[in-house]
Amino acid sequence: MTDRLIYLPLGGAGEIGMNAYVYGYGAPGKERLIVVDLGVTFPDMDGTPGVDLILPDIAWLEKRKSQIEGIFITHAHEDHVGAIGHYWERLGAPVYARPFTANIARRKLGEHGLPDSVVNVVDVYPQVIDCGPFKVSYLPISHSIPESAGLLIDTPDGRVLHSGDFKIDETPVVGDPWNAALWEEVSKDGVKALVCDSTNIFSNAEGRSEATIGDAIADMMKEATGMVVATTFASNIARLKTLAIAAQKGGRSVVLLGRAMRRMVEAATEVGILSGFPPVVSPEDALNMPRENVMLLVTGSQGERRAASAQLAQGSYLGLKLKEGDTFLFSSKTIPGNERGVIRIMNQLSELGVDVIDDAGGKYHVSGHANRPDLETMHQIVKPQILIPMHGEHRHLREHVKVGNAAGLTGIVAVNGMMINLSGNAPKVAEYIETGRTYLDGSVQIGAMDGIVRDRIRMALNGHMIVTLIIDENDEPLGDPWVEISGLAETGRNNAALVEVVEEDLSQFINRANAKTLRDEVKLEKELRTIARRSAQGEIGKKPEVTVIVSRLG
Numbered sequence: 001m002t003d004r005l006i007y008l009p010l011g012g013a014g015e016i017g018m019n020a021y022v023y024g025y026g027a028p029g030k031e032r033l034i035v036v037d038l039g040v041t042f043p044d045m046d047g048t049p050g051v052d053l054i055l056p057d058i059a060w061l062e063k064r065k066s067q068i069e070g071i072f073i074t075h076a077h078e079d080h081v082g083a084i085g086h087y088w089e090r091l092g093a094p095v096y097a098r099p100f101t102a103n104i105a106r107r108k109l110g111e112h113g114l115p116d117s118v119v120n121v122v123d124v125y126p127q128v129i130d131c132g133p134f135k136v137s138y139l140p141i142s143h144s145i146p147e148s149a150g151l152l153i154d155t156p157d158g159r160v161l162h163s164g165d166f167k168i169d170e171t172p173v174v175g176d177p178w179n180a181a182l183w184e185e186v187s188k189d190g191v192k193a194l195v196c197d198s199t200n201i202f203s204n205a206e207g208r209s210e211a212t213i214g215d216a217i218a219d220m221m222k223e224a225t226g227m228v229v230a231t232t233f234a235s236n237i238a239r240l241k242t243l244a245i246a247a248q249k250g251g252r253s254v255v256l257l258g259r260a261m262r263r264m265v266e267a268a269t270e271v272g273i274l275s276g277f278p279p280v281v282s283p284e285d286a287l288n289m290p291r292e293n294v295m296l297l298v299t300g301s302q303g304e305r306r307a308a309s310a311q312l313a314q315g316s317y318l319g320l321k322l323k324e325g326d327t328f329l330f331s332s333k334t335i336p337g338n339e340r341g342v343i344r345i346m347n348q349l350s351e352l353g354v355d356v357i358d359d360a361g362g363k364y365h366v367s368g369h370a371n372r373p374d375l376e377t378m379h380q381i382v383k384p385q386i387l388i389p390m391h392g393e394h395r396h397l398r399e400h401v402k403v404g405n406a407a408g409l410t411g412i413v414a415v416n417g418m419m420i421n422l423s424g425n426a427p428k429v430a431e432y433i434e435t436g437r438t439y440l441d442g443s444v445q446i447g448a449m450d451g452i453v454r455d456r457i458r459m460a461l462n463g464h465m466i467v468t469l470i471i472d473e474n475d476e477p478l479g480d481p482w483v484e485i486s487g488l489a490e491t492g493r494n495n496a497a498l499v500e501v502v503e504e505d506l507s508q509f510i511n512r513a514n515a516k517t518l519r520d521e522v523k524l525e526k527e528l529r530t531i532a533r534r535s536a537q538g539e540i541g542k543k544p545e546v547t548v549i550v551s552r553l554g
Contacts, residue, residue, distance in 0.1 A: 124149065142169040226292060464485070
């Protein structure tokens with residue numbers, strides 16, 4: 001059998017979030033594998049109520065556990081490293097990361113009681129990690145979190161460059177500046193495939209540097225009269241520093257609110273990548289300071305219900321309260337799907353008399369992802385034989401291929417579960433792998449197709465009813481059925497109690513039922529359920545989910 005080079009996204013291709021990519025080399029089915037990133041995405045109340053986290057389905061990978069040479073984490077965003085603690089035991093391979101990312105990965109493993117010694121701290125190119133048929137190097141690149149990296153993956157079948165999340169920023173405030181010469185150097189001898197970030201493919205403007213927004217934020221801080229609160233992604237260390245220095249220039253002390261905010265600043269300081277960050281004061285100290293001398297730097301830029309932003313909007317957090325005349329800055333972009341949560345907080349703040357500043361105009365935020373002109377620059381530098389877009393919804397991937405085609409590049413839209421054979425002169429679909437999502441629901445992992453969340457949604461939409469019937473040892477009903485309801489109107493259109501109406505309809509059926517029906521468990525439950533739903537539909541216009549409990553004595 002001829003050896004082949006394969007690329008297989010298990011998450012992050014056809015969606016933004018939950019990144020997990022696999023590269024393999026060897027005989028079909030026996031390839032040695034490396035994994036790039038193990039991330040999560042976040043639930044919403046509409047589609048995944050009650051779920052805590054959403055993780056990629058790694059069943060295919062777990063079956064090939066013995067073939068995995070290593071797990072490479074490109075950077076410390078949750079959608080790239082968030083699943084490492086949940087999945088490492090099932091994969092068991094050594095983990096590689098740069099120091100800051102390794103610090104975060106070790107914390108996540110520790111939260112699950114796993115050994116942090118499995119995380120290997122690596123240096124950047126030209127250091128090479130030998131992993132079976134692969135030789136891997138980390139290529140520093142600018143993004144909205146420190147020590148982000150692309151990967152140089154050398155294989156017997158050619159060189160692959162995996163861009164990771166990136167932007168072209170020569171003055172990123174914190175983290176690595178864009179280094180065109182480095183990418184030119186690693187591309188000069190030919191690149192088989194560029195697997196590339198697609199997030200901002202529809203943004204036609206030139207990308208802007210983090211350094212360009214500091215003055216505008218500082219001016220805003222100086223002009224504000226009351227307390228200032230600013231929120232952004234806790235992982236955007238550069239933005240945290242930009243905001244903190246702007247506060248300092250405006251004569252304000254900085255307070256960090258939210259566990260993630262404190263954890264990220266601690267981690268960045270521990271590994272030595274965050275310097276010049278102004279001193280912070282405790283929430284307790286801030287209570288005794290003039291409001292115009294305080295800036296709160298808080299979590300919750302995406303409308304998260306339990307984050308510091310939401311709690312401040314609802315009244316107070318750690319004794320700190322917002323008042324009329326205070327200012328609240330959203331120095332972040334709202335991720336699609338989070339708009340309602342963010343707008344809810346903005347309105348709550350407005351009701352308190354707080355002036356809310358969002359970033360609709362781009363004055364106080366720059367994206368961490370490459371816009372179309374920057375992506376075209378990357379294409380021109382790398383000149384890959386094959387362009388494979390990743391990190392984007394389907395429309396992003398498709399548009400990215402079109403942009404590549406216009407520049408003479410061969411591209412392919414590869415979504416989750418689509419295994420691509422990169423051997424030869426053109427990419428080919430080798431096979432389709434069944435992929436999906438795994439939900440962290442409380443403390444257990446459940447499959448997206450298990451029906452648990454579907455049932456939860458149906459109960460939320462339709463309400464729930466329990467019908468209970470006791471049958472004695474002679475297969476005779478012991479009294480009438482009784483009903484309990486949850487999430488349903490108690491009184492129907494006839495001004496009668498819903499429970500009483502349904503119980504009456506069920507009793508009439510039971511009194512007419514013959515002995516054969518009463519002995520047939522399946523048929524009896526089906527009839528009771530049907531009657532209960534039909535009765536509720538007639539009375540309140542809803543067909544609830546119905547649980548039937550038939551208890552038999554003797």
